[in-house]
Structures are given as C-alpha cells and as structure tokens.
Amino acid sequence: MRSLGRWRLRPWHLFPTPTGAPFTFAYAAVLAVTSLIAAYADPALVHALHQGSSTDVAHLVRAPVLVLLASALWVAGGILAPYTLCFLFVLTALERRIGGPRTAVVFLLGHVLATLATEGPVGFAVLAGHLPDSSLHRLDYGISFGVAASLGALTGLLRPWLRWPVLVLFGGMLIQDLLNLTDPLTNWGHLIALAIGLGMWPVVRRWYREQG
Secondary structure, X not given: OHHHHHHHHOHXXXXXXXXXXXXXXXXXXXXXXXXXXXXXXXXXXXXXXXXXXXXXXXXXXXXXXXXXXXXHHOOOOXXXXXXXXXXXXXXXXXXXXXXXXXXXXXXXXXXXXXXXHHHHHHHHHHHOOOOOHHHXXXXXXXXXXHHHHHHHHHHOOOOHHHXXXXXXXXXXXXXXXXXXXXXXXXXXXXXXXXXXXXXXXXXXXXXXXXXX
C-alpha cells in the first residue's frame, strides 16, 4: 500500500526530467525538434533529409556510421506515433534504473544490430541475383528498433507479475505485425531488437545492482 502511495505522489517519474533521466530528456528534445521539422518544413527538404538518413543497403555501404546515427534522429510516423510514447516510458524507466550512458548503449545496440541483421540479407540477396538492385534503396529510419531493445532489457528488471504480461502483449503485437506482412523487414527488425534486449538481462541486472 505504501509503494502505491509513493507512485501516486510521484507520477512524474514516468516521464524524463533534466535531473532524473537526462539522456532520455535530451534525446526526446531532439526528436521533438526533428518531428517539428518533418511536420512543417518543405516536403522536398524533409524527403531529402529522410533519404539521407536512411539505413538502406546503399547508404550503409557508403556511410554506415553517419546513417546509423542520423536515422535515430527521426520518428517514423511523427511525434504522435505509438513508439514515441513507448520511447518516453521505456527509456525513462530504464535510465532511472541503470543510468543514462548504459541506457544509450542498450538503445544503440538494438538500433544498430537489428538494422544490420535486416539490411544485410537484402544486400547479399541482391548480390546473388535474388532481388533487384532497387532493393538497395528504400526509406528506413526511426527509433523503433532501439525502443524494442530497451523494452526487452527493461523487462529483466521488472517484477514477474509485470514482466511477463508486458512481454506477452508487446511480443504478441510484433508477431501480429509480422503476420500481416505490412513491412516484413521492419517487423523482423522489431523482433530481433526485442531478442537483443532480452539477451541483455544478465548485463542490465548487473548494471542495476551497481547503480543501486
């Protein structure tokens, strides 16, 4: 009962603050700016920025570090996309438990590894002649892989009564998206990123103990 009272008195802990979750707060501010640019700037400019930030095979071959970082500065679907709210809750909760730098590591690992795991096979398929050259060029940007990995890692720090429902709901949603075949590459990337986060349970639990 006492823990419930504490939660009611401090609901702002669900959201990032400059002192409580500085990494998430600063990152959210950057995403707010880029989302405003995407919403109100000239469409041709926005398309050029998105294209230049895309982690398709062509860009990954030419400038891998640049596009892997730049692609994480945009929210696919805009600031009101579901992953935006998930980003705020998940990264805030994770940062309050393991700290900002380590949260950034989890996010980047999911973002980078899931991107390479999905785009790499496309490149090899084109080389083998199984896909056309046009497959090397597509718009691929956003924060969702990093968020999925962060959620997977966070569940390792939650109590079982909350951990398993969260995993079942989120994992079920990702599987349903994959079965719908709306964007198979991205859908596989979400599942891979979640698996990366789950695989980090031993690491984040150790970080949590060190943080405490």
